[in-house]
Amino acid sequence: xxxxxxxxxxxxxxxxxxxxxxxxxxxLTIPKGKITALIGPNGCGKTTVFALxxxxxxxxxxxxxxxxxxxxxxGRREYAxxxxxxxxxxxxxxxxxxxRLVSMGRTAYQSEVFSRASQEDRDAVDRALALTHTxxxxxxxxxxxxxxxxxxxxxxxxxxxxHETLLLDEITTYLDVHYQYEILxxxxxxxxxxxxxxxxxxxxxxxxxxxxxxxxxxKEGAVLAAGETQSVxxxxxxxxxxxxxxxxxxxxGKKICIFD
Amino acid sequence: MTKKxxxxxLKVTLAFVVTAALLVVFMLLxxxxxxxxxxxxxxxxxxxxxxxxxxxxxxxxRFPRIFVAILGGMAMAVAGVITQAxxxxxxxxxxxxxxxAGSQFVAVLVTAFAPALGYLSPLFSFxxxxxAFVIVxxxxxxxxxxxxxxxxxxxxxDALFTGLSTAFNQMxxxxxxxxxxxxxxxxxxxDWEDVLTLAIYVAVGAVGCLFCLKKCxxxxxxxxxxxxxxxxxxxTRLEVSVVAVFLASAATAVVxxxxxxxxxVPHIARLIVGNDHKKLIPYSALLGALFxxxxxxVGRWIAYPYEIGVNIIMSIVGxxxxxxxxxxxxxxx
Numbered sequence: 001x002x003x004x005x006x007x008x009x010x011x012x013x014x015x016x017x018x019x020x021x022x023x024x025x026x027x028l029t030i031p032k033g034k035i036t037a038l039i040g041p042n043g044c045g046k047t048t049v050f051a052l053x054x055x056x057x058x059x060x061x062x063x064x065x066x067x068x069x070x071x072x073x074x075g076r077r078e079y080a081x082x083x084x085x086x087x088x089x090x091x092x093x094x095x096x097x098x099x100r101l102v103s104m105g106r107t108a109y110q111s112e113v114f115s116r117a118s119q120e121d122r123d124a125v126d127r128a129l130a131l132t133h134t135x136x137x138x139x140x141x142x143x144x145x146x147x148x149x150x151x152x153x154x155x156x157x158x159x160x161x162x163h164e165t166l167l168l169d170e171i172t173t174y175l176d177v178h179y180q181y182e183i184l185x186x187x188x189x190x191x192x193x194x195x196x197x198x199x200x201x202x203x204x205x206x207x208x209x210x211x212x213x214x215x216x217x218x219k220e221g222a223v224l225a226a227g228e229t230q231s232v233x234x235x236x237x238x239x240x241x242x243x244x245x246x247x248x249x250x251x252x253g254k255k256i257c258i259f260d
Numbered sequence: 261m262t263k264k265x266x267x268x269x270l271k272v273t274l275a276f277v278v279t280a281a282l283l284v285v286f287m288l289l290x291x292x293x294x295x296x297x298x299x300x301x302x303x304x305x306x307x308x309x310x311x312x313x314x315x316x317x318x319x320x321x322r323f324p325r326i327f328v329a330i331l332g333g334m335a336m337a338v339a340g341v342i343t344q345a346x347x348x349x350x351x352x353x354x355x356x357x358x359x360x361a362g363s364q365f366v367a368v369l370v371t372a373f374a375p376a377l378g379y380l381s382p383l384f385s386f387x388x389x390x391x392a393f394v395i396v397x398x399x400x401x402x403x404x405x406x407x408x409x410x411x412x413x414x415x416x417x418d419a420l421f422t423g424l425s426t427a428f429n430q431m432x433x434x435x436x437x438x439x440x441x442x443x444x445x446x447x448x449x450x451d452w453e454d455v456l457t458l459a460i461y462v463a464v465g466a467v468g469c470l471f472c473l474k475k476c477x478x479x480x481x482x483x484x485x486x487x488x489x490x491x492x493x494x495x496t497r498l499e500v501s502v503v504a505v506f507l508a509s510a511a512t513a514v515v516x517x518x519x520x521x522x523x524x525v526p527h528i529a530r531l532i533v534g535n536d537h538k539k540l541i542p543y544s545a546l547l548g549a550l551f552x553x554x555x556x557x558v559g560r561w562i563a564y565p566y567e568i569g570v571n572i573i574m575s576i577v578g579x580x581x582x583x584x585x586x587x588x589x590x591x592x593x
Contacts, residue, residue: 054488080490091482093535100536107478108490115474161489 006032006165006197007053011062014048022048024221025062030214035191035198037208037229040218041242046201047088049218050169053199054085080108084158085167088201094143098153101142102128105160128159131186147174155183163190168200172207180204184211205246205257209233217241230255272539275532276546283330283550290326290557291318293564320451328450328515329556329570330549331458333525335465335511337548340522341529341541342469342504345476346497347397349410350530350585353523354389354508357414360517361421362392363509368425370513372432382461382513389509392417393501422517447515447556447570454514461510468503469541475500476537518552518571520578525551527585 007030014023023045030036038046051057052064055076064071066079084105092101105128106121117125129135132152137145145153151174158166166187172180188211190196202208208215208229215232217224219241225232238246238257245260292298296314298306306315336354343352343359354360366388370381377384396417400410475496478486483493508522529544552570555577559568 051484054484056484056487076487076492077490080488085488087482087484087488089482090485092485093480095534104478104481104489113471113474
């Protein structure tokens with residue numbers, strides 16, 4: 001069983017200020033090769049879990065293991081070659097071209113001082129641009145892109161970095177329905193074909209039920225429930241977490257969630 | 261796409277060529293302003309063919325000043341670009357946030373107490389600059405940087421060190437002319453030794469810049485993003501700052517504190533060549549040299565035979581420009 005676990009969080013607490021605590025003791029395992037959705041109301045600590053998993057912050061107490069190894073002991077560059085992330089808010093110089101931005105996904109593979117791209121780097125960038133259908137505007141500057149195009153560029157940047165593990169924070173937020181499903185389909189096909197482990201923050205319960213193998217439900221800095229999607233998302237739990245009444249129905253063999 | 265890309269590359273090349281040409285023109289003009297005037301041909305003959313007394317005087321008196329202006333302008337402008345990358349704020353400038361005041365104070369002390377140190381004085385200024393930088397950084401950085409906080413802390417640090425330099429200068433009756441020239445940022449008495457000192461430190465700084473180009477570009481990304489790309493953001497920031505403070509201090513030790521240069525030159529350079537530091541840093545160096553030389557030359561020429569100090573010119577031109585930049589961009593709000 002431990003072989004299937006990618007991340008193990010035990011007793012993780014964290015706060016941005018000394019007096020506050022955003023995470024109040026998180027115990028969690030994220031399985032390898034699966035799509036895990038992290039859901040919960042705004043301000044429940046999802047993004048903070050992400051910041052800890054991308055080594056931006058260190059937990060105040062408790063430990064995070066990556067393949068059984070303490071995250072703090074893994075070098076940043078080594079880690080970046082195995083785990084890529086798309087954050088919720090990003091800023092870049094607005095005259096950067098898409099291709100140059102996506103090429104920055106290769107940072108952990110290159111010298112820290114000079115950026116001579118190897119053939120492998122160029123191939124990875126081309127592949128990432130093709131997968132996310134962003135080649136058409138690869139030479140454009142990021143300021144010319146729409147929110148939806150930009151979101152795909154962020155995914156391309158992560159894919160140029162690695163296909164192994166993706167941490168995605170609200171990747172569908174700025175997208176219209178068409179692109180939301182397109183990007184989620186893409187993520188699922190990566191998961192099925194390349195065995196990519198995906199941990200993503202989602203807001204939409206129906207998307208969660210459709211795409212996630214596992215769900216972690218958070219509320220107020222703690223994990224409320226975790227496990228297989230089917231068993232975690234129940235009417236009672238939705239009521240408990242979001243304070244809304246919802247019905248889970250079977251339509252053509254697919255579960256959907258209908259809100260009152 | 262290629263249709264669009266080509267003019268952009270052309271624009272950058274053109275910017276480099278035009279700026280370099282202007283720099284040469286102003287070097288010749290600057291060499292010819294003053295009591296002695298020589299023709300261009302006479303200058304070339306005097307330089308390369310045979311001894312000419314007038315040309316020799318110009319070489320002894322005016323050339324060092326020109327080269328000090330060029331090297332100092334380069335160092336200040338590049339220090340500005342890098343400080344802006346580190347602080348993630350286009351308002352950061354080693355002059356405005358007190359770094360140069362810190363190095364200036366130490367430079368004044370060294371010039372007064374140990375003038376024999378000569379070549380080493382920029383190293384001491386560097387220590388002063390680092391001290392000021394650490395104070396400003398520590399007080400204005402809280403997970404991110406609020407530009408308002410940066411400017412406020414910068415003003416305080418700048419006032420403190422500028423005050424200390426002036427107080428020291430007045431306590432000693434302003435009799436240490438070397439110290440006074442740094443306080444007043446007067447470059448009229450610079451000689452070839454100053455040029456050599458500055459050239460050595462600027463060369464070292466230039467090598468440092470080569471190591472910074474990629475790092476500065478990575479610092480242009482938001483911290484979280486850079487972090488997940490495998491960049492140690494805190495360490496990168498520190499490494500790059502050392503180069504910025506080094507260049508600012510070297511310039512300050514020889515030239516004194518020149519306000520606004522490190523702010524305005526990078527800003528204009530960004531408009532012309534964009535935010536890629538591989539172009540921005542070299543271009544800012546060139547443009548900084550031109551700005552400084554023009555400011556100094558105008559100061560010498562406008563009220564001849566009286567002179568207006570280059571930092572005065574920079575303040576008069578820089579102050580309003582700074583306000584325009586503030587009003588123009590919503591980023592500073």
